[in-house]
Amino acid sequence: MSLVAPRGAAKEQARKKTESEATRRNGTMMSQYTHQALLAATENTTTGITAVVVIGACIAAVVLFxxxxxxxxxxxxxxxxxxxxxVFAFVLPFVGSLLWFLVGRRDSLSGPRAL
Incomplete structure (x- = not known):
């Protein structure tokens, strides 16, 4: 009785081993891909929210100005x-506009002051 496997069986065994390694690697690659996809989706959501906030702040600053x-x-x-x-509003658009509404407008409504 021979302990050596027939030539065809050795090839089959080598093929199965290669397939199992490839499956394991593909599984790892798939989990890495899934992980990257989840990170990208989270990043895109965060980027989208940030973009909306920045655009909203810019629009509010322009409206204020x-x-x-x-x-x-x-x-x-x-x-x-x-x-x-x-000049103050043009030099410092946000600060100048904000100060106008907080200080200047109130002073302009009260009229000229007597000395």
């Missing part, structure tokens, strides 16, 4: 003070 310009132009301030507020 344009609103401040219109409000300054329609105010009862003298020409010099209007010019000063307009």
């Amino acid at each position: 344009v609103g401040a310009l219109i409000s300054i132009a329609r105010s009862r301030l003298t020409g010099g003070m209007k010019f000063a507020w307009l």
Whole structure:
């Protein structure tokens, strides 16, 4: 009785071993692919949310700036003070516009002050 497997059986055994290794590698590759896909989906969601917030903030800043310009132009301030507020709004659009609505507009509505 011979302990050596027939030639065809050895080839079959080698093929099965190669297939099982390939299956194991493919499974690992699939799990890596799945992991990468999940990361990409999460990243895309985060990127999308960030983009919406940034675009919303930009739109709000533009609306604030344009609103401040219109409000300054329609105010009862003298020409010099209007010019000063307009320059301030153009040099620092967000801060200047915000300060106009917090400080300048209230002062312009109260009218000229007596010395």
